[in-house]
Amino acid sequence: MNRIFAVAEVVIRELIRRKDFYVLFVLTAAITLLMGSITFFNEDTIARYVKEICLLLIWLATLVITVTTAGRQLPAEKESRTIFPLLAKPISRTEVLLGKFVGCWLAVGFTLIVFYLFFGVISVAREHELPLVNYLQAIWLHWLMLGIVGALALVGSLLLTPAANVSIVILGVLGIWTVGEFLNQLAARTGGLVGWVTYAVYFAIPHLEIFDLRERIIHGWEPVAWGAMGLATLYAAVYMAMLLTLAALLFRRKPLN
Amino acid sequence: MRRPVLMLLLLMVCVLTLTGFVLREDALRGRDNSKSALAVIFGDGRRLFANHFLTKADEYFHRGRYPSIFEMAETQPGNHLVESLGEEEGNEPHVHGPDCDHGAEEPGAVHPDHAHDGHAGDEESGHEHDASCAHAEPAGKPDDWIARLASRFEPDRHVHLEGGGEKEMLPWIQLAVEMDPHNVDAYTVGGYWLWHMGKPVEAERFLRDGLRNNPDSPEIYFELGRLSERRAKDSRLTANLYALSLEKWHRANDGLAEPDTLALAQILGRLGRVKESRGELDAALECYLQLKAVSHSAEGVQRQIDSIREQLARQTHTPQSR
Numbered sequence: 001m002n003r004i005f006a007v008a009e010v011v012i013r014e015l016i017r018r019k020d021f022y023v024l025f026v027l028t029a030a031i032t033l034l035m036g037s038i039t040f041f042n043e044d045t046i047a048r049y050v051k052e053i054c055l056l057l058i059w060l061a062t063l064v065i066t067v068t069t070a071g072r073q074l075p076a077e078k079e080s081r082t083i084f085p086l087l088a089k090p091i092s093r094t095e096v097l098l099g100k101f102v103g104c105w106l107a108v109g110f111t112l113i114v115f116y117l118f119f120g121v122i123s124v125a126r127e128h129e130l131p132l133v134n135y136l137q138a139i140w141l142h143w144l145m146l147g148i149v150g151a152l153a154l155v156g157s158l159l160l161t162p163a164a165n166v167s168i169v170i171l172g173v174l175g176i177w178t179v180g181e182f183l184n185q186l187a188a189r190t191g192g193l194v195g196w197v198t199y200a201v202y203f204a205i206p207h208l209e210i211f212d213l214r215e216r217i218i219h220g221w222e223p224v225a226w227g228a229m230g231l232a233t234l235y236a237a238v239y240m241a242m243l244l245t246l247a248a249l250l251f252r253r254k255p256l257n
Numbered sequence: 258m259r260r261p262v263l264m265l266l267l268l269m270v271c272v273l274t275l276t277g278f279v280l281r282e283d284a285l286r287g288r289d290n291s292k293s294a295l296a297v298i299f300g301d302g303r304r305l306f307a308n309h310f311l312t313k314a315d316e317y318f319h320r321g322r323y324p325s326i327f328e329m330a331e332t333q334p335g336n337h338l339v340e341s342l343g344e345e346e347g348n349e350p351h352v353h354g355p356d357c358d359h360g361a362e363e364p365g366a367v368h369p370d371h372a373h374d375g376h377a378g379d380e381e382s383g384h385e386h387d388a389s390c391a392h393a394e395p396a397g398k399p400d401d402w403i404a405r406l407a408s409r410f411e412p413d414r415h416v417h418l419e420g421g422g423e424k425e426m427l428p429w430i431q432l433a434v435e436m437d438p439h440n441v442d443a444y445t446v447g448g449y450w451l452w453h454m455g456k457p458v459e460a461e462r463f464l465r466d467g468l469r470n471n472p473d474s475p476e477i478y479f480e481l482g483r484l485s486e487r488r489a490k491d492s493r494l495t496a497n498l499y500a501l502s503l504e505k506w507h508r509a510n511d512g513l514a515e516p517d518t519l520a521l522a523q524i525l526g527r528l529g530r531v532k533e534s535r536g537e538l539d540a541a542l543e544c545y546l547q548l549k550a551v552s553h554s555a556e557g558v559q560r561q562i563d564s565i566r567e568q569l570a571r572q573t574h575t576p577q578s579r
Contacts, residue, residue: 038428040427040428040431041424041427041431041451041456041459041463042456042459043424043427045424046424046427046428047425048317048425048427049425049429050427092504093563142411142507181325181404181407182325182326182327184401184403184404185325186327189327203403207403207406207407209407210403210406210407211410212410213409213410214411215321215322215412216321216410216411218321218322219317219320219412220320221320221321221412224409224410225409228406228409229385230411231406232406233411235406237502
């Protein structure tokens with residue numbers, strides 16, 4: 001376990017050194033503040049559109065950070081040949097992989113906290129209320145979702161080139177967000193072989209829309225039932241475990257030279 | 258690594274230069290920069306954005322609970338905000354006749370005859386939804402464990418913005434008209450909600466903007482007439498606005514195979530009512546006679562016609578008796 005966290009620590013330090021997070025945070029903050037400065041029909045207490053834009057930018061920024069951070073870990077080690085001295089130490093390939101994943105996930109969790117702090121400030125400034133439970137639930141589910149995405153990017157990094165991996169994972173995640181939840185209805189209407197294939201895809205893909213509490217946050221709905229939160233956590237854990245097992249199997253057999 | 262960055266910078270410079278050139282040309286020709294700039298950037302695609310933003314306003318009105326395209330196909334397609342405007346006058350299945358008494362026409366007032374026929378009442382917020390309501394909840398419930406799980410994280414009840422919360426829709430309505438100044442629905446919806454929120458001046462300004470961009474729109478004239486009627490400021494102005502709406506309707510619909518008779522019925526009903534209140538009974542009778550031909554509730558209109566004729570007969574009889 002210590003070895004895993006030692007690798008994870010390096011990943012976290014790397015993210016702190018890199019400029020990706022800072023650039024995306026400043027961009028998110030600038031766009032949100034710019035949009036928030038607009039007044040519509042002399043109403044300066046309108047808040048929800050600002051919250052929507054801010055949350056959308058947070059989701060996009062953290063998606064990009066997660067995919068690029070997780071996706072470049074193993075290829076970068078391989079390219080710079082630092083993977084060899086790393087594996088020369090008493091650490092298995094699976095531990096390296098898990099360390100990379102844990103590091104990415106924790107680092108993304110840190111960025112998520114910063115982003116949501118900013119969102120909270122904007123929200124309080126506009127609406128003068130802070131539904132803390134809702135926000136904590138949203139952060140937790142968002143973090144779980146990014147865990148699945150990070151694991152997916154790690155698997156992709158073992159199969160594809162870094163650029164292709166980042167592009168495919170981001171497009172895939174956006175596709176799941178937008179149409180994933182409708183595939184069952186599409187399958188029911190299509191029927192036949194195409195319908196069965198669509199059903200298979202529907203049950204195979206990780207349904208990331210489950211972790212999206214944006215509408216509830218924007219429109220001030222009450223918190224989600226804790227039972228449902230537990231089920232979502234279990235769902236994410238199963239997908240992360242499956243993807244990391246697959247990544248470990250691929251990495252164990254992958255030639256490094 | 259440097260080459261792609263340089264290429265990207267070059268591309269950006271080219272795009273910015275081109276945009277600047279187009280905007281400068283527009284300025285020199287005295288065009289409205291903001292609108293033409295959007296037109297240049299988005300082309301006809303801006304209409305799609307405008308419709309999307311109007312849908313977004315509707316979604317906000319329902320506090321984020323909005324049916325998917327599959328659910329819409331099973332229930333009732335279309336923008337509920339736009340529908341609710343029409344239903345204020347009871348488009349379907351009931352077309353208001355002049356005898357249709359809507360009471361004080363206060364926001365939120367629900368006409369008893371309208372309850373739960375599609376949408377009902379003066380506006381959507383005026384009625385509670387149940388299973389019989391066409392757009393209350395999607396007909397198809399989640400039929401697998403993933404859908405059931407996902408549904409526990411979504412807004413799960415059909416509720417409406419109220420108590421001043423309607424202001425949250427305004428940015429999307431404004432964006433819709435910025436994107437497409439010819440989106441008449443956005444203007445009428447915006448005008449209605451601004452009035453509903455106690456901003457009649459802004460409502461009129463917004464509708465007048467719409468009129469400048471759509472001078473031949475009977476819908477905007479009608480909404481201006483409604484606004485004027487609600488404000489009860491000048492019944493002559495109200496009657497003129499309805500008359501202009503009627504004129505524009507004829508210009509747009511005469512000769513069409515399927516004219517918009519529901520809109521015609523609305524205009525005639527309101528115009529007749531205003532004329533009647535102003536004591537112009539002949540003009541009111543003319544409106545009601547035309548309305549009878551297109552109204553779904555011809556009996557109600559006939560009763561109103563009879564009442565007007567009685568009044569006219571009394572008027573003509575009274576001087577003779579003297």
